[in-house]
Amino acid sequence: MKKLILAFAALSFILTSCSNNENDITSEQSKIDMSDFYVYTNADVDETSKLTATKSPIKSCYTMVNLNRLLKENPGLEKKMYDIEYFTRQFIAGKKPTGTPGGGPGGGTTDPIVDTDGDGTPDSSDLCPNEIGPSYNSGCPDNINDYTLTIPLVINIIEKSPGQVTDAQIDSQIAILNIDFDNRNLNKPDDLKIFTGVDADFDIKFTKHIVNRVSSKKKNWGTRDAMKFSSQGGIDATDTSTYLNIWVCEIGRGILGYAQFPGGPEVTDGVVIGPDYFGETGGNYGHGRTVTHEIGHWLNLRHIWGDGGCSDDDFVSDTPSSDGPNYGCPAYPTVNCNSTDMTMNYMDYVYDDCMYMFTNGQKDRASALFAIGGYRYSFVD
C-alpha cells in the first residue's frame, strides 16, 4: 500500500515538475527551492551536471545539488528522501496545497472534488469533514480541524531479564509523548521571550498498541539496527506503515537513542531508545525527552542547528540558525550565528527538563508526511 502511495507520489512529481501546460503547478514549482537540500552531505556543485545528464525525468527536471557518493550508489534511498523533501516544501509553500481546495499536495492534478456531504455543491466542506475521516493538517480551516492524529505504538523491548523495563516506564513514556506533542510541557515558562507564539501543538496522540518483549544477554546493540531483526536476537518490526515501532534496548557508546528519517528501509523504520532514557527514570536524561527528540526525527525533523555550520539549515524557517548543539541547561540568551538559539527546542541536545517546545515550522514539516500523498499518509488512511 505504501509502495503504491510512493509510486503515486513519484508519478505526481513527474507530472507536477515536468509538465508545462499546467499553469498553477508550474508556478508552484518555481517556488520550491531545493538548492539547499542535503541528505548526507554538504554542497558539491559538481554533482549538478552529472545529475542533469542522467536519464531520469525526475532528476533532470530540477536541480539537485547535494548528493552523497554513498547515496549515489543507492539512488533508491536518496531519491525517496529527496522526493519527501520536495513534497514537504511543496506542502509548506502551498499550505492550502496547490491552490485548489482539497487537491492533496502533489496529488492536486488527479483529485476532482466530489460532493460527499450531499449539499449539492462540491466544495471545501466536502474535503474537510468534521467528524468522519482524517483531516490532520490536510489544509482544512483550523476551526474544524481539531482532530487529533493518533499514532499507535508498537513497543519492542529487548531486556536482560523479563520485566527489567517496567510497565510504569512504558506508560510514563506514552504520557510524556502525549504532553509534548500536545504542547503541554510543564517546564515551558509562560513567557517564551522572543519565541512567544512560535511554539506548536502537533495535535498528535500516541496510544499503546502492543508491547513485545524478548530477553537477551547482549550487552550493547549498537546503531546498525541489529535489534530490529529477530534473526539477530532482536524483534522484527510490526507493520511500519501503520505503527510507530519503538525498540528499547541498550545501545552503548554514549548513544541515548537514534532514529531513522522518513524514506529509509521500511523494516527498520522507527526509533531506538536505551532503557535508562525510556520513560520516567530520573536524571538529566531520564524524563522521556529522548523519545520525543527521536520521534521528531521520525517526523522528518532535523537537528535544530542543521547538523553543520551557520549556513546549514534545519529547513525550518522559524528556528534560528546555529552552528552546533547546545548541552546541559543553557542560559538565555545563548547566541550563536548572530542570533539567539532556541535551546529549548526538542531537536536540540539539552537536558530533558530544558527542552519543551516544537515550532510551527516544525509542525508544518511533520504535517506534510500525513497529508494526502505524504510519506506517512498510511497512518491517517
Added chain:
Amino acid sequence: MKLLILLLTVFVLQSCKCQNETSTMSGDSEQEKQTEILYGSYTISSIETNRNLPGNLSITFGQNTNKVSGFSGCNRFFGTYTIEKNSIFISNLATTKMYCENVMDVEQYLLKALSNVNMFLVKNNQINLNNGDAILIEASKDSIYSIQPENNYLIEYSVSSRGFYKQITINKKSITILEQRAGTPEAKGLGEQNWKTLIKAISSINIKTIPKLEAPSKAFQYDGAAIARLKITDNGKTYQTQPFDHGNPPKEIANLVKEILSISENIE
C-alpha cells in the same frame, strides 16, 4: 537494507585496505624504518659541494614503492632505489628527453652524481647522498605538508552526543582528556614516541584541506553516532573538519584519528 549492505561493503573494503597497508608495512622493520626516514620530497642544494645550482632541482623517495624520481633541471628522472641500513642503491635511472638551453650540463652532473651514490645520511630534514668518501648530493626536505618534529601543532579531537563527551587536546609535551563538559582539564605527559607517531600521521595529511573533507557517513544527523571533529592548529592557524561520525572519520584523517584515540586510551 541496501544502505546497510552498502555500508558493510564499504567497511569491508576499507578493512581490506588497512590490511594491505599493514602487510606491506610489516616487512623488515629495520629497512622499513630507514625508508620511513628517507621518504619524502627534497630540494637539492648542492652537487659535490657545489652550491651554484638552479633552485628547482628535486628528488623524491617513495614510501613503500622504492621508486625515486625528481627534476634535474630540464627533464624529469625516474628510477628505483633499495636501501639497507645506510646503504642505498639507485638503479634503472631514466629521464624524459627534452633539450633545454644552459641547464643540460647541470642535469648531466646531477644524474652522474646520482648514479655514483651508495650511502645516505639523514639529519634534521637534510639528506646527504655520498659514495662513502665524499658528499655527492645534499638536499633539504620540502615542508609543504611539513614533517618537522619541532613543529608545535595543537591537535584537538572532540566527540559528543547528547549523553557522551570527550575532548582530547594534544601538544608536543602533553595530552589533556576532558570527559565532562564543565570538567577540570588535567594535563598528562605525552612522551616523545607518541608525539613522533602523531607527527608522522599528520605528515601524510595536507592539513589545509581538512575543512573540506567529506564525512563518509552522517549518522549523527539521526543520533546514530556521536559527532566528532578534528582541529589542528599550526603556527596560530586553525584548521577544523566538518562534523563526522565518531568511529568513521574521512579516510584522509582516519590514521591520525586512530592514533589520537589509541594514545588517549593508553596514556597512564
